[in-house]
Amino acid sequence: MTLSRSLSPESLRLRPATPADAGLLRRWDEEPHVIRAVTDDPGASTAFVDADWDEELADASAVSFYLIAEVDGRPIGAMQVIDPHLEPTGYWGDIEPGLRALDIWIGPTDALGRGFGTQMMQQALDLCFADPAVHAVVIDPLNSNADAHRFYQRLGFAPVGRRLFNDEDDCLVHRIARSDWEARR
Numbered sequence: 543m544t545l546s547r548s549l550s551p552e553s554l555r556l557r558p559a560t561p562a563d564a565g566l567l568r569r570w571d572e573e574p575h576v577i578r579a580v581t582d583d584p585g586a587s588t589a590f591v592d593a594d595w596d597e598e599l600a601d602a603s604a605v606s607f608y609l610i611a612e613v614d615g616r617p618i619g620a621m622q623v624i625d626p627h628l629e630p631t632g633y634w635g636d637i638e639p640g641l642r643a644l645d646i647w648i649g650p651t652d653a654l655g656r657g658f659g660t661q662m663m664q665q666a667l668d669l670c671f672a673d674p675a676v677h678a679v680v681i682d683p684l685n686s687n688a689d690a691h692r693f694y695q696r697l698g699f700a701p702v703g704r705r706l707f708n709d710e711d712d713c714l715v716h717r718i719a720r721s722d723w724e725a726r727r
Contacts (some may be wrong), residue, residue, distance in 0.1 A: 554612070556621065558602070558607065558609060559602070560599065561600055563608070564598075570589075570649035571588045572588055577589045580647075582684060582711075604625070605630070606623070606624045606629050611658060618649060618658055619658060620646070621644060621646045622645040623643075623644060626641050639675075640677045641679065644667075644680075644681050646659060668727075671724070677719065678717050678718060680715060680717045682705070682716075683713060685712045695716070700722075702717045
């Protein structure tokens, strides 16, 4: 199926990921553009090195869950929504409650550059801010990923500082407050 540039925003929808999506996520995990967005390691063969997609999807909860973006029924991307204060790995360290963290990636290369990432983020931000307890959303693109910085800043995110995650991922954390998101809507 070929994607058309004339697709309306309504044609993209986010749905909860299911265990049946594990194979899809494994394939996207090996896409060179996904790897480049997630790691600065030039020898990496997968983006999410430690991800066991069967386990990740089976362990979905209110603290961490995945969404699949579909355009006319075709999966084109994925998102993870996390409560960084409560997630059990401690990835975000000591961070205040009332936040959500997002990860986003487009899988198939023919879905890149078509505005789907913007639509995914808008829908995910609406979802996050539908919870009145959420006052801001944070993201952690690699510091070296200038394209991601521009993308998030166009959506209203502001850089808040560099941070080293997992002792190796040099990231530029961005944040958008509820009031800033609502003012843009």
